[in-house]
Amino acid sequence: MIAVHFGAGNIGRGFIGQLLNQAGYEVVFVDVNQELVDELNLRQSYEVQLATEGAPLSQVTGVRAILGKDIETVAQTIAQADLVTTAVGPSILPHIAGAIAEGISKRLAGEARALNVIACENMIGGSQQLKGYVYGLMSPEDQSRADEWVAFPNAAVDRIVPLQKHADKLLVTVEPFFEWVVDQSQIKGEVPAIEGVTYVFDLAPYIERKLFTVNTGHAVIAYLGYLYGYGTIDEALQDQEIQQAIRGALQETGELLQKKYHFEKETHEAYVEKILGRYSNRMLADHVTRVARSPIRKLSPNDRLVGPATQCVERGISVEYLGLAIAAALLFDYPEDPEAMQIQSDRKQNGFAHAMQSYTGISEESLLGAIVMKHARSLQDRIISN
Numbered sequence: 001m002i003a004v005h006f007g008a009g010n011i012g013r014g015f016i017g018q019l020l021n022q023a024g025y026e027v028v029f030v031d032v033n034q035e036l037v038d039e040l041n042l043r044q045s046y047e048v049q050l051a052t053e054g055a056p057l058s059q060v061t062g063v064r065a066i067l068g069k070d071i072e073t074v075a076q077t078i079a080q081a082d083l084v085t086t087a088v089g090p091s092i093l094p095h096i097a098g099a100i101a102e103g104i105s106k107r108l109a110g111e112a113r114a115l116n117v118i119a120c121e122n123m124i125g126g127s128q129q130l131k132g133y134v135y136g137l138m139s140p141e142d143q144s145r146a147d148e149w150v151a152f153p154n155a156a157v158d159r160i161v162p163l164q165k166h167a168d169k170l171l172v173t174v175e176p177f178f179e180w181v182v183d184q185s186q187i188k189g190e191v192p193a194i195e196g197v198t199y200v201f202d203l204a205p206y207i208e209r210k211l212f213t214v215n216t217g218h219a220v221i222a223y224l225g226y227l228y229g230y231g232t233i234d235e236a237l238q239d240q241e242i243q244q245a246i247r248g249a250l251q252e253t254g255e256l257l258q259k260k261y262h263f264e265k266e267t268h269e270a271y272v273e274k275i276l277g278r279y280s281n282r283m284l285a286d287h288v289t290r291v292a293r294s295p296i297r298k299l300s301p302n303d304r305l306v307g308p309a310t311q312c313v314e315r316g317i318s319v320e321y322l323g324l325a326i327a328a329a330l331l332f333d334y335p336e337d338p339e340a341m342q343i344q345s346d347r348k349q350n351g352f353a354h355a356m357q358s359y360t361g362i363s364e365e366s367l368l369g370a371i372v373m374k375h376a377r378s379l380q381d382r383i384i385s386n
Ligand SMILES: NC(=O)C1=CN([C@@H]2O[C@H](COP(=O)(O)OP(=O)(O)OC[C@H]3O[C@@H](n4cnc5c(N)ncnc54)[C@H](O)[C@@H]3O)[C@@H](O)[C@H]2O)C=CC1
Pocket: 006, 007, 008, 009, 010, 011, 012, 030, 031, 032, 033, 036, 068, 087, 088, 089, 090, 092, 095, 096, 120, 121, 122, 157, 158, 159, 160, 161, 162
């Protein structure tokens, strides 16, 4: 069995590649990083280290890699593959669509066989969005044949894998916890037997619970942590004000999730406590700037901050702490993050309210807008006085 996986980065090697390998797939990574591709091809294996005291290294063997620009080889491999997965980042999905479209067309020209393409990205509806890009590059005839044979089941993935540098370029350190949930109702053909994957018929509660808890909470710590001068997530978590903000924000999203999906209060509270424990893993040394990366994406209307905040407002749930986190994200001025720089230059040129409206869709006149503006003012006062 062959699995083609786009993105041999942290999640690609440290999570998806590892589970696919354990499930018996020959994992073929596709990446644009020549050094990574060469190293994978040279060694055909790599190691995964769990971020817990004394955990043994586990080996992922029998892997190979193709350079992303070698579209012909990527397409050939997809034509023969049993599964395609991705972990490249939401903004990269349009760039891998061409190779996937070509692979599907080659496959449809031969013996018909079902194929599932699963995007493992931090976003709602990632695989379906990828399908849109792929179909946009296929002929109408191929599209209707693909409707019969190719599926793009949405998924939710959860495992914290920080940015890292080791002497061994392929070694990857990951937290012990992981969750990979796939929408079974969208699968074509046999359901892939992958230990560690949970198949569900309604993904919405899982993806929203994950994005609006793990990722919302993480974003609250990262944006406030950055403004308060902390380097890593576990350091920022020691700050009492940040503790209060994260608990407050997760109380708000928790109320929303419980109202919307009828999660039991106690079960949800236990889920939140487990996540708070995961964030404080010192062995991860996860930088606030990684978790805060790409603020334009993270501030977009359906993502982890504005998504739950607007839904909370619609249901009369308080958004004090979500508003604080949105304000902090709009003030995130890390020079090495191009999206942060774009927001800051817009804010300086056109004012905070204008930037808020353009990146989040929140208007100054709305309740949420007023809360965000209030917190932005006090955060700015705090920054000036420090
Ligand atoms: N790191 C984490 O803890 C988690 C990350 N995710 C999601 O997984 C995705 C990947 O994140 P990471 O692994 O952290 O990032 P990463 O930066 O470590 O890995 C991304 C990889 O994609 C490759 N890439 C970029 N453009 C490409 C292209 N056109 N074709 C093929 N490969 C390409 C990069 O060279 C890199 O190796 C993101 O959507 C992220 O939100 C999801 C859950 C956890």
